[in-house]
Amino acid sequence: MRLTVIGTGYLGATHAICMAVLGHEVLALDRDLDRLEALAGGRVPFHEPGLPEMLRKALDSGRLRFTDDVAEVAAFGDVHFVCTGTPQLPGSMGADLSQVEGAVTALAPHLERPCLVVGKSTVPVGTAERLAATLAALAPVGEAAGLAWNPEFLREGHAIEDTLRPSRLVLGVTSDDARERLEAAFAPLLAAGVPCVVTDLATAELVKVAANSFLATKISFINAMAEVCEASGADVHQLAAALALDDRIGGRFLKPGLGFGGGCLPKDIRAFIHRAEELGTGHSVRFLREVDDINQRRRGRTVELVREAAGGDLRGVRVCVLGAAFKPHSDDVRDAPALDVARRLHEEGARVVVVDPQALDNARRTHPELEYAGSALEAAAGAHVVALLTEWDQFRGLDPARLGAVVERRAVVDARGALDPVAWRAAGWTHRGLGAA
Numbered sequence: 372m373r374l375t376v377i378g379t380g381y382l383g384a385t386h387a388i389c390m391a392v393l394g395h396e397v398l399a400l401d402r403d404l405d406r407l408e409a410l411a412g413g414r415v416p417f418h419e420p421g422l423p424e425m426l427r428k429a430l431d432s433g434r435l436r437f438t439d440d441v442a443e444v445a446a447f448g449d450v451h452f453v454c455t456g457t458p459q460l461p462g463s464m465g466a467d468l469s470q471v472e473g474a475v476t477a478l479a480p481h482l483e484r485p486c487l488v489v490g491k492s493t494v495p496v497g498t499a500e501r502l503a504a505t506l507a508a509l510a511p512v513g514e515a516a517g518l519a520w521n522p523e524f525l526r527e528g529h530a531i532e533d534t535l536r537p538s539r540l541v542l543g544v545t546s547d548d549a550r551e552r553l554e555a556a557f558a559p560l561l562a563a564g565v566p567c568v569v570t571d572l573a574t575a576e577l578v579k580v581a582a583n584s585f586l587a588t589k590i591s592f593i594n595a596m597a598e599v600c601e602a603s604g605a606d607v608h609q610l611a612a613a614l615a616l617d618d619r620i621g622g623r624f625l626k627p628g629l630g631f632g633g634g635c636l637p638k639d640i641r642a643f644i645h646r647a648e649e650l651g652t653g654h655s656v657r658f659l660r661e662v663d664d665i666n667q668r669r670r671g672r673t674v675e676l677v678r679e680a681a682g683g684d685l686r687g688v689r690v691c692v693l694g695a696a697f698k699p700h701s702d703d704v705r706d707a708p709a710l711d712v713a714r715r716l717h718e719e720g721a722r723v724v725v726v727d728p729q730a731l732d733n734a735r736r737t738h739p740e741l742e743y744a745g746s747a748l749e750a751a752a753g754a755h756v757v758a759l760l761t762e763w764d765q766f767r768g769l770d771p772a773r774l775g776a777v778v779e780r781r782a783v784v785d786a787r788g789a790l791d792p793v794a795w796r797a798a799g800w801t802h803r804g805l806g807a808a
């Protein structure tokens with residue numbers, strides 16, 4: 372098939388590359404010329420394991436091209452996938468839909484032959500129906516330009532696996548033609564047995580926000596238990612291990628620690644609260660406010676632990692922060708808990724030196740007030756407190772004796788439960804973690 376992908380951010384680039392590898396002719400559109408040049412030259416402009424190799428394969432096949440010309444895209448595609456971002460609006464919990472709306476209104480006037488426009492972006496329920504009306508009104512071919520919704524569940528760090536072997540496909544459609552076009556686009560996945568749920572537009576939009584809300588709730592549940600453990604002398608890691616053995620509960624997304632961040636979970640639960648309130652059913656998801664609050668409190672508690680480890684006052688204290696990315700295997704620093712904590716420590720007067728295997732360039736751009744180092748040993752030189760805030764394997768594997776030789780004081784705060792307290796204490800460190808007394 373001839374597919375187009377509008378928006379070559381994280382989601383769009385991965386989707387375009389994988390669809391070309393699956394055998395489709397793909398034309399990807401972006402208005403960012405630097406990004407297009409990088410991708411066309413075989414460079415992925417973000418960190419995603421395995422994606423550069425897949426991009427090379429897609430380019431070598433001759434089936435993947437890039438453009439900034441929307442008319443070319445309209446003329447080329449049988450199916451157009453909209454993969455633009457929906458960040459949180461400044462000063463509101465709601466989502467900024469301008470990029471998704473802009474993509475559809477820019478494309479529609481050029482649609483002169485029957486096609487299907489498919490939204491993949493995460494949007495508030497009701498958006499697709501509105502966009503379908505916009506499309507029908509603006510497209511020269513009228514109702515022969517259909518609209519469908521196909522939410523994406525890919526995780527950063529597992530983008531290829533989640534695109535080529537997703538847990539499920541959700542096809543939100545209003546016609547047989549739309550369903551058939553989507554089934555043809557995903558034919559290799561369906562043939563491989565990927566479960567497929569066909570729904571209406573609203574349900575497809577909701578599946579995505581409901582899934583992310585559930586995951587966020589699970590994380591905040593165990594972090595709420597961490598607060599109770601801290602107050603009662605129990606140990607949340609042992610608690611989580613015991614809960615996980617009940618397969619009705621399961622251990623995934625039950626990892627206690629500094630909580631969730633990134634470009635998806637935090638803004639998606641807020642946009643969901645906002646949309647539910649608009650629909651007059653705010654009470655149904657009121658618990659998500661609590662989920663958000665629990666998540667934010669973990670950041671505050673981590674700052675408290677570092678302050679305590681520093682003797683009660685952070686002014687003039689040198690803190691080595693291990694981790695900047697919102698999670699390991701990513702260079703994404705959007706709403707990164709680690710950088711939020713680092714910023715707060717800095718605001719309280721600490722001299723903060725951050726190290727991260729992949730996210731330093733992005734962190735430098737968003738947090739120029741912090742200092743950065745190229746290695747953990749360099750960041751820890753002269754530190755009064757070491758704080759592990761993103762659980763990269765490189766940090767898990769640090770030798771407490773080697774690090775102990777360069778710091779000023781052997782005090783470590785492990786906000787991700789990634790270090791072995793016994794080994795660190797044996798090497799002369801005071802060790803504090805979240806979720807234990």
Ligand code: UGA
Nearest residue numbers: 523524525526527590624625626630631632633635697698
């Ligand atoms: C999330 C969802 O997992 C994807 O299914 C979804 O497609 C994506 O959002 C999206 O909406 O596009 P992602 O943001 O890449 O994916 O990250 P996750 O792996 O879900 O992690 C989110 C945050 O939760 C990270 O900060 C991570 O450190 C934290 N986390 C995760 C925990 O604190 N504990 C856990 O047990 C699991």
